[in-house]
Amino acid sequence: MTEVDAFLANCRLADGRLIDIGISGGRIAVVGEGAASRSNSAPAQDIGGDLVLPGLVDGHMHLDKTLTGLPWMSHAAGPTRMSRIETDKTILPHLPLSTEERAGNLIRECVARGTTHLRTHVDIDLESGLAKLDGVVAARERYRDRVTVQIVAFPQSGVMRCPGVLDLLDAAVRNGADLVSGIDPLEIDRDPKGQLDGIFGIAERHGVGLDIHLHEPGEMGLFNVQEICARTKAFGLGGKVTISHGFCLGGITESKAAKAAETMADAGVALVTHGAGGLIMPPLRAAGVLVFAGNDDIRDTWSPYGTADLLERAAIIGWKGDFRRDAEVEVAFDLISAAGAQALGIGNYGVTVGAAADLLTIAASCVPEAVAAHPPRKLVFFGGNVVARDGWFRSR
Ligand SMILES: [Zn+2]
Numbered sequence: 001m002t003e004v005d006a007f008l009a010n011c012r013l014a015d016g017r018l019i020d021i022g023i024s025g026g027r028i029a030v031v032g033e034g035a036a037s038r039s040n041s042a043p044a045q046d047i048g049g050d051l052v053l054p055g056l057v058d059g060h061m062h063l064d065k066t067l068t069g070l071p072w073m074s075h076a077a078g079p080t081r082m083s084r085i086e087t088d089k090t091i092l093p094h095l096p097l098s099t100e101e102r103a104g105n106l107i108r109e110c111v112a113r114g115t116t117h118l119r120t121h122v123d124i125d126l127e128s129g130l131a132k133l134d135g136v137v138a139a140r141e142r143y144r145d146r147v148t149v150q151i152v153a154f155p156q157s158g159v160m161r162c163p164g165v166l167d168l169l170d171a172a173v174r175n176g177a178d179l180v181s182g183i184d185p186l187e188i189d190r191d192p193k194g195q196l197d198g199i200f201g202i203a204e205r206h207g208v209g210l211d212i213h214l215h216e217p218g219e220m221g222l223f224n225v226q227e228i229c230a231r232t233k234a235f236g237l238g239g240k241v242t243i244s245h246g247f248c249l250g251g252i253t254e255s256k257a258a259k260a261a262e263t264m265a266d267a268g269v270a271l272v273t274h275g276a277g278g279l280i281m282p283p284l285r286a287a288g289v290l291v292f293a294g295n296d297d298i299r300d301t302w303s304p305y306g307t308a309d310l311l312e313r314a315a316i317i318g319w320k321g322d323f324r325r326d327a328e329v330e331v332a333f334d335l336i337s338a339a340g341a342q343a344l345g346i347g348n349y350g351v352t353v354g355a356a357a358d359l360l361t362i363a364a365s366c367v368p369e370a371v372a373a374h375p376p377r378k379l380v381f382f383g384g385n386v387v388a389r390d391g392w393f394r395s396r
Contacts, residue, residue, distance in 0.1 A: 007020050020033070058110060058308075060274060062121055062123075062300060070096070074304075107143045110147065116360075119150040121213070130171060153169045180199050187216045212241075214243050214244065219248075224248075225243065245274075250282065261286075265288035274313065291335060293339075313336060314336050317332050318372075363378065
């Protein structure tokens with residue numbers, strides 16, 4: 001019999017089976033019916049028939065922008081993206097809590113709701129240099145035994161319109177960022193070749209992936225989807241490139257969207273969504289595109305909404321996409337779990353022998369019920385340790 005440190009007994013799997021999970025050295029060592037009762041030494045915790053799910057994966061966040069932990073602040077920016085970009089610069093440097101403190105506050109909210117892996121963008125601009133990156137890197141270090149944090153160096157204010165930002169992005173990758181980003185190469189920079197060549201060059205020099213914010217509508221966005229896919233193939237970066245949002249894909253003709261999906265699948269370019277706006281995403285997954293999801297803004301300078309709850313986010317995406325049948329709701333769950341893990345390069349993911357014991361338990365009988373009702377997470381485990389209980393982050 002496999003040696004285990006502890007058992008979680010009476011766990012409901014997504015397929016309905018009631019099993020025990022044995023954990024050894026922070027990994028799942030045993031999954032089986034009655035496994036705990038056959039062991040006479042390892043302690044067992046009774047999960048009481050609750051559903052056990054793999055830790056959730058938030059594929060798109062902004063830890064540096066959040067106002068989490070501060071008294072309520074009314075939304076201050078105007079209705080345009082550029083107004084939000086400029087308003088950030090008048091608000092964020094003067095908050096009573098540092099980037100590290102606010103990022104830490106939001107990380108605790110995420111962990112409390114069952115997120116065990118996340119990817120955050122961090123603003124890199126001429127005004128703040130690498131200061132926000134330093135704050136988020138410090139928060140990542142502080143909570144490294146609670147959650148994994150991938151950092152994307154994000155040129156929120158633009159690249160070519162702000163000479164010096166390319167050097168800062170390069171420096172960011174040398175100072176803790178795991179990926180490099182871009183933003184609306186035509187609409188913001190008016191220089192798609194300059195921006196995309198610049199950021200792909202950084203990715204090639206440092207062997208990192210890319211995750212590019214693309215809000216541009218219609219044909220303008222489609223042009224950049226094609227340019228991103230062409231460079232991904234040319235640089236051999238298939239599987240390491242993500243387009244964030246890609247709103248244009250929901251605003252072009254069906255045949256052009258189908259062709260774009262084919263191009264993305266062929267190049268190995270993924271798409272991350274938070275289900276926003278009035279646009280419906282075309283059937284990218286059916287075309288073989290890796291689609292995953294994230295919360296994006298959570299109570300920050302860009303949006304007053306958001307709770308860090310990925311099951312709630314899956315419910316929003318499902319509601320918006322008219323996902324009603326179980327199999328469709330399960331797709332919404334896949335976006336915040338296995339698909340996210342694949343995109344973030346998290347190997348051995350799931351409630352399966354050999355995977356890290358990054359798990360949550362929830363009072364639900366099946367995945368569709370967990371998504372639709374999203375009750376509080378009873379227990380959250382990271383590397384086999386309890387990191388949250390009854391919806392609350394557990395301090396050391
Ligand atoms: Zn974003």
